Amino acid sequence: xxxxxxxxxxxxxxxxxxxxxxxxxxxxxxxxxxxxxxxxxxxxxxxxxxxxxxxxxxxxxxxxxxxxxxxxxxxxxxxxxxxxxxxxxxxxxxxxxxxxxxxxxxxxxxxxxxxxxxxxxxxxxxxxxxxxxxxxxxxxxxxxxxxxxxxxxxxxxxxxxxxxxxxxxxxxxxxxxxxxxxxxxxxxxxxxxxxxxxxxxxxxxxxxxxxxxxxxxxxxxxxxxxxxxxxxxxxxxxxxxxxxxxxxxxxxxxxxxxxxxxxxxxxxxxxxxxxxxxxxxxxxxxxxxxxxxxxxxxxxxxxxxxxxxxxxxxxxxxxxxxxxxxxxxxxxxxxxxxxxxxxxxxx
Amino acid sequence: xxxxxxxxxxxxxxxxxxxxxxxxxxxxxxxxxxxxxxxxxxxxxxxxxxxxxxxxxxxxxxxxxxxxxxxxxxxxxxxxxxxxxxxxxxxxxxxxxxxxxxxxxxxxxxxxxxxxxxxxxxxxxxxxxxxxxxxxxxxxxxxxxxxxxxxxxxxxxxxxxxxxxxxxxxxxxxxxxxxxxxxxxxxxxxxxxxxxxxxxxxxxxxxxxxxxxxxxxxxxxxxxxxxxxxxxxxxxxxxxxxxxxxxxxxxxxxxxxxxxxxxxxxxxxxxxxxxxxxxxxxxxxxxxxxxxxxxxxxxxxxxxxxxxxxxxxxxxxxxxxxxxxxxxxxxxxxxxxxxxxxxxxxxxxxxxxxxxxxxxxxxxxxxxxxxxxxxxxxxxxxxxxxxxxxxxxxxxxxxxxxxxxxxxxxxxxxxxxxxxxxxxxxxxxxxxxxxxxxxxxxxxxxxxxxxxxxxxxxxxxxxxxxxxxxxxxx
Numbered sequence: 001x002x003x004x005x006x007x008x009x010x011x012x013x014x015x016x017x018x019x020x021x022x023x024x025x026x027x028x029x030x031x032x033x034x035x036x037x038x039x040x041x042x043x044x045x046x047x048x049x050x051x052x053x054x055x056x057x058x059x060x061x062x063x064x065x066x067x068x069x070x071x072x073x074x075x076x077x078x079x080x081x082x083x084x085x086x087x088x089x090x091x092x093x094x095x096x097x098x099x100x101x102x103x104x105x106x107x108x109x110x111x112x113x114x115x116x117x118x119x120x121x122x123x124x125x126x127x128x129x130x131x132x133x134x135x136x137x138x139x140x141x142x143x144x145x146x147x148x149x150x151x152x153x154x155x156x157x158x159x160x161x162x163x164x165x166x167x168x169x170x171x172x173x174x175x176x177x178x179x180x181x182x183x184x185x186x187x188x189x190x191x192x193x194x195x196x197x198x199x200x201x202x203x204x205x206x207x208x209x210x211x212x213x214x215x216x217x218x219x220x221x222x223x224x225x226x227x228x229x230x231x232x233x234x235x236x237x238x239x240x241x242x243x244x245x246x247x248x249x250x251x252x253x254x255x256x257x258x259x260x261x262x263x264x265x266x267x268x269x270x271x272x273x274x275x276x277x278x279x280x281x282x283x284x285x286x287x288x289x290x291x292x293x294x295x296x297x298x299x300x301x302x303x304x305x306x307x308x309x310x311x312x313x314x315x316x317x318x319x320x321x322x323x324x325x326x327x328x329x330x331x332x333x334x335x336x337x338x339x340x341x342x343x344x345x346x347x
Numbered sequence: 348x349x350x351x352x353x354x355x356x357x358x359x360x361x362x363x364x365x366x367x368x369x370x371x372x373x374x375x376x377x378x379x380x381x382x383x384x385x386x387x388x389x390x391x392x393x394x395x396x397x398x399x400x401x402x403x404x405x406x407x408x409x410x411x412x413x414x415x416x417x418x419x420x421x422x423x424x425x426x427x428x429x430x431x432x433x434x435x436x437x438x439x440x441x442x443x444x445x446x447x448x449x450x451x452x453x454x455x456x457x458x459x460x461x462x463x464x465x466x467x468x469x470x471x472x473x474x475x476x477x478x479x480x481x482x483x484x485x486x487x488x489x490x491x492x493x494x495x496x497x498x499x500x501x502x503x504x505x506x507x508x509x510x511x512x513x514x515x516x517x518x519x520x521x522x523x524x525x526x527x528x529x530x531x532x533x534x535x536x537x538x539x540x541x542x543x544x545x546x547x548x549x550x551x552x553x554x555x556x557x558x559x560x561x562x563x564x565x566x567x568x569x570x571x572x573x574x575x576x577x578x579x580x581x582x583x584x585x586x587x588x589x590x591x592x593x594x595x596x597x598x599x600x601x602x603x604x605x606x607x608x609x610x611x612x613x614x615x616x617x618x619x620x621x622x623x624x625x626x627x628x629x630x631x632x633x634x635x636x637x638x639x640x641x642x643x644x645x646x647x648x649x650x651x652x653x654x655x656x657x658x659x660x661x662x663x664x665x666x667x668x669x670x671x672x673x674x675x676x677x678x679x680x681x682x683x684x685x686x687x688x689x690x691x692x693x694x695x696x697x698x699x700x701x702x703x704x705x706x707x708x709x710x711x712x713x714x715x716x717x718x719x720x721x722x723x724x725x726x727x728x729x730x731x732x733x734x735x736x737x738x739x740x741x742x743x744x745x746x747x748x749x750x751x752x753x754x755x756x757x758x759x760x761x762x763x764x765x766x767x768x769x770x771x772x773x774x775x776x777x778x779x780x781x782x783x784x785x786x787x788x789x790x791x792x793x794x795x796x797x798x799x800x801x802x803x804x805x806x807x808x809x810x811x812x813x814x815x816x817x818x819x820x821x
Contacts, residue, residue, distance in 0.1 A: 218688045225682055229671035235642060235662050236669055236734075237682045 018289055018296065018336065022303055025331035032327060033320065043318040047325075050313020051306035059194035061312070064267060066305025068093070068276070070203040071259035072283030073290060073297040074210055075252045080292050081214055082248025083227035088134065088149025089256040090280025091156030092127035096257025098163050099126030100264045101271035104181025105168070115184040116198075120261045127257015128250045130156065135246045145249060153280070157273075164271055178271040187266040197266035204298065206255070211294040223248055256280070282308075285333050304329065348375050348411060350535040351396065351428065351504045356405030358391055358559075365391045366402070367559045373504065373535040378526055380550035380567070381539045382579055385725065385753040387556040389539045390433070393506045396537075397430045398423040410503070424452070429497030430506040435489050436496075437481045443492055444477035450496035467499050473525065486628060487518045494525065504535045511545060512750070515627050516781045516812040523549040541753060543572045544782070555579055580755055590765050593619040594789075598655040598741050598773045599639055605649035606638040607631075611799045613650075614792075616775065618741065621768045623788025624777040625815050632777050632794040633663070633746070639775060640744050654742060659683075659735035663746035665727045672720035676712060676730060677701040679719045683734035700737075708733040709759070725756030732763045743767050745776045749783060761787060781812055 030040040051062050072089045079086035086092075100123035107115040134148035163169075163178070170179040187198040214220035225233040226244040233239040259279070268275060286304050290296030311325035351373045358366040366388045373379045383389045394400040396407070398417030407416055409426045417423045420430070437446045444461030447453075455463050464477040475491050484492065490510060497505055505526070511519045526536045526549055540546065546553055546567060553570065555563035555578040563578035577583055595618030604611040609631035616622055626632035634645045638652060640660045662668035670679050680701045681688065701715035710729045712722055719727065728748060735743055745764065749757040764787055768774045778784050784791060791802045795817035802811050 216692055216694075218685065218690050218692060221678070221681065221688075221692060222685060225671060225674070225678075225685070228673055229667070231667050232669060232671045232682065236660070237685045239685065 018291070018300065021289075021332050021335040024335050025328040028331050029324065029328045033324070038318065038320055043314055043320050043324075046314045046317040046320075047307075047310035049310075049317070051310035053313075056194065057309065057313070059191050059196040061195075061309035062302070062306045063196045063200055064305075065308045066301045067197075067199040067203050067266070068259050068263050068279045069283050069286045069304050070298055070301035071199075071206065071262060072256055072279055073286035073301050074203070074206055074294060075255035075259065076284055076287035077290070077292045077294065077297055078210060078214075078223075078255060079248050079252035080287065081220075081227045082223045082244060082252075083230055084138075084245055084249050084252070085144075085146045086131075086149055086249065086252045086256070087146055087284070088130070088152050088156075088253075088280070089259075089283060090276060090278070091149070091153040092130045092253045092256035093260035093263070093276050093280050094153075094156040094160050095130040096123035096127040096260030097264045097271055097275050098160055098168070098260075099123050099257070100185075100261035101163075101168055101178050101181060104185035104265060104269075105179060106182075107185040108182040110182075110184055112184045112188075115182065116187065116265065119181075119185045119265055120202075120258060123261020123264070124254040124258040127260065128254040130257065131249050131253030135249050138249070139242050139246060160271065160273055160275070164273055168271055170270075176273060180269045181265065185265055186269055187262065195267070199262040199266040202262060203301075206258075207294040207298050214294070282329070285329060289332065289336060349373065349408065350375050350410055351537070352408040353392070353396055354406050354408075356392065356395060356402045356407075358388075358395060358400065358402045365559050366395075369405075369556070369559070369561055371396075371537070371554055371561075371564075373537055375503070375533050375535055376530050377551045378530050378536040378538060378549050380546040380553040381537055381556065382541075382543075382546065382553060382575060383556035383753075384579055384755060385723070385751075386558070387579070387753075388559040389556055390508055392556070393430065393508055393537065393539065396423070397428060397506055421452070424500050424502070427501060427503040428506065429500070429502030429504070431490075431493045431497050431508065431510050433508040433512070435493060437489060437492055439480070439482035441481060442477065443475055443479050443481060443484070443495075446481055446492060447477070447496055447499050451499035464495075464499070467495060471495065471498055472528075486513050487515075487521075490514065490518075490522065491525075498529070503533070504537070505529060506537045508539045509541065510538070511540060511542065513628065513779065515779075515815050516808070517816060519545065520548075541757075542782075543575055546575065547572075557581055576754065585758065585762075590769060593769075593771075595619045595771055596655075599775075600653045601650065602652075603650035604638075604647065604652050606647055606652075607634040607645045609634045609794070609797045609799065611635050611638075611650075614799075614801060616742075616773045618771045618773050619768055620789045621764060621774040621776065621787050623784035623791045624775060624794060625781055625784040625791055625811055626777065626794035627779060627815055630794045630815075630817075631797040631799070635794060635799055636744050636746055636775065636777055639742065656742070657738050657740045658742045658744065659738040659740035661728075661731045661735055661743070661745040661748055663750070665724065665731065666720075669731045670719040670727060673718055675716050676705065676710075676719055676722075677715040679730065680704060680715075680734050680737065683731075684737060704733040704737065705730075708736075708763075725752050725759075728752060728756065728760060729763075732760065736763075736767070740772055742773045742775065745774070747778055748776060749778070749780075757783075781808065781815065785811070 030044050033043050034040040050057055052058055075089055076086055100119045103119045103122040107119055134145045137143040137148050138145050164176045168178040170177055190196050214224060222239050223244055225237055226239060226241050230241050234241050282304060286300045287297055290300035307325050307328060311322040314320045315322045349372050353371045356366050356369045369392060381389045395402045398419045401418060402416055407414060442461055444464035447464040448455050448460035453463060461477040468475055468477060473491055473495055475488060511522060530536050550567045553567050554561060557579060597615045598618050599616035601611055602613045624632050637645050638647060639654055640658055666672055677698045681697050698715045705712055708729045710726045749760050764774050764776055776787060791811060792799055793802055793814040795815055
């Protein structure tokens with residue numbers, strides 16, 4: 001029923017186009033590897049094995065990688081639907097992770113049912129708080145959030161760096177990382193012997209929730225109206241655009257912060273520097289690839305998670321640098337941009 | 348002598364036949380009016396004559412000499428054809444002289460361009476200071492600049508695409524005099540217009556297009572507005588039922604009101620009356636109307652304004668203020684009602700209601716789920732009126748609601764405005780077209796130079812026109 005609401009004919013066509021772009025990207029990667037003298041067949045099969053080749057690859061690599069990409073892709077989607085660009089998800093993710101680590105370190109006495117919501121909430125609140133400055137700058141001084149959120153990424157980096165060498169450093173003060181968070185604050189594993197954790201269902205529920213809110217609620221409608229036509233929303237809808245923009249940005253920051261908290265409580269159990277290997281930027285591609293539709297973001301997140309998981313296997317088994325996968329990602333996005341442009345021109 | 352002759356021109360856009368075997372002859376000394384509904388092919392024909400579009404078939408003669416159809420405006424200009432477009436094409440940051448030099452393709456720039464332009468201005472006896480910045484010019488003078496640009500390269504044929512849409516009545520009269528003078532000096536003029544009175548005031552001959560076919564071409568003398576309207580529509584314009592003005596309760600009350608920089612003064616508007624606001628763009632009518640709507644972009648800075656809601660608003664700019672083009676029609680209907688919507692949206696009800704409205708208001712569309720961008724201007728405007736009525740308003744404010752619409756769509760919008768008044772809604776309608784205001788309104792307000800005043804009921808058309816220009820009554 002939910003799917004029926006936002007999977008319009010156009011959305012189905014978008015999904016089809018996305019899948020086509022992905023296959024084309026893989027084909028071009030194979031061609032590129034063959035030209036470079038690698039055995040393309042070996043490479044692609046290693047990529048496949050690393051991503052879907054075994055139950056273990058799927059549940060311990062692909063789905064684990066996909067989780068933060070989906071969550072952050074949803075954060076970007078929400079902001080974009082409200083007409084704003086959140087380029088600072090990397091920073092909000094880091095702040096969310098930091099806050100969740102702090103809360104998780106002090107959650108030893110709490111039962112799991114309370115500890116996990118508490119720790120995740122701390123992450124979301126920190127992510128939203130990290131967005132306060134961009135919101136104020138945008139609404140008070142007209143400074144675009146593209147600049148402020150991007151710059152705050154570097155500040156967030158410094159905050160994490162300070163935290164793991166200062167207040168949150170592990171007790172021996174040797175390594176630049178935090179101690180392990182309390183067991184009660186760790187997300188439960190879903191499958192025995194696999195790294196997949198509760199974060200994935202949380203991400204899926206979040207996607208469904210976002211879909212319903214954006215397309216079924218008045219709140220979501222005003223948000224989309226401001227994003228698609230701010231002047232018409234104000235003049236014809238009497239919508240207070242400033243408060244909608246603030247809401248979109250703050251919730252986007254909260255979701256990104258939640259993403260960081262899920263990564264700490266589900267995967268790393270501790271805070272490190274560079275906890276995110278660029279999830280905050282890859283997720284922009286995920287969201288665009290998913291055509292800013294929650295279901296599309298889930299599909300795109302799974303595909304990108306698979307690519308990243310497969311890249312590791314490709315490096316191990318075929319000796320091809322993992323960055324080659326970024327070529328696929330770039331090809332996919334460029335193909336999609338070209339196809340969408342052409343589609344728009346034809347309409 | 349025939350200066351411009353187009354013969355058997357055919358043009359298709361995809362599956363649409365825009366012009367079907369159309370011929371047009373314009374003689375020296377002649378002003379030739381080109382009439383037709385939106386989409387009839389008037390602009391297409393002039394664009395082909397000016398080399399902006401390539402025809403599929405057809406031939407042309409210029410000055411009696413057969414020549415190939417033009418493939419670029421540069422060729423047209425070299426052959427002595429100039430065009431004034433529907434929208435201004437001058438660069439506001441440059442001077443009048445520099446704009447003329449750009450249009451005529453002169454190598455001069457700056458002061459030298461202005462000196463050379465001065466000679467053109469003198470030759471054409473269209474007074475305009477070549478050193479003035481375009482951004483400082485009034486609408487009328489900008490229009491004059493467009494004509495100067497079109498004629499600067501010694502054009503003998505002048506094509507004009509709806510040049511009068513932005514002008515006040517007195518300015519229109521001056522424009523038509525200019526065109527007549529140009530024709531009298533041996534030039535030829537082709538004039539696209541929607542306004543039949545302009546045809547009778549200035550044109551020697553008239554050609555009517557309907558759906559790409561010439562339905563009528565003859566001297567103007569002996570024709571009546573009714574015969575021309577029938578040629579345009581293929582049928583008579585429906586009759587307008589007389590409406591008795593019924594003034595009900597006061598729904599808008601202003602006392603010593605100042606909005607933004609506009610002195611609106613004191614007035615009362617009553618349910619069931621149509622109040623026409625006559626004003627030329629940029630005189631303060633926008634502030635006045637939007638203050639009544641309650642938009643926060645203009646503040647009430649003095650006095651009081653009481654408005655009994657709900658208020659419905661049809662804004663000037665359909666596609667950026669009225670509609671969200673990429674949204675569906677159902678979403679756009681919801682947009683106008685969103686303040687009263689439930690927390691959770693019932694899309695099947697909204698879609699069903701939209702479908703009903705589309706049928707009731709005769710909006711030609713592919714249904715509630717099609718994008719608003721796919722509608723024509725007239726249908727977009729009908730959708731906006733449907734949405735406005737749906738609010739069950741006490742006050743309806745419409746800004747220039749028929750701008751760019753053809754005769755039939757204009758007629759339908761006028762009927763809706765009258766219908767609103769008869770339903771007991773106080774209707775406030777602004778138009779830059781004085782005749783439209785006079786035809787609709789029970790009371791006429793004029794906004795000029797930031798001052799609002801009501802015209803006496805007996806005021807003549809010229810008195811209102813002068814007031815629009817800020818001239819004091821003689």
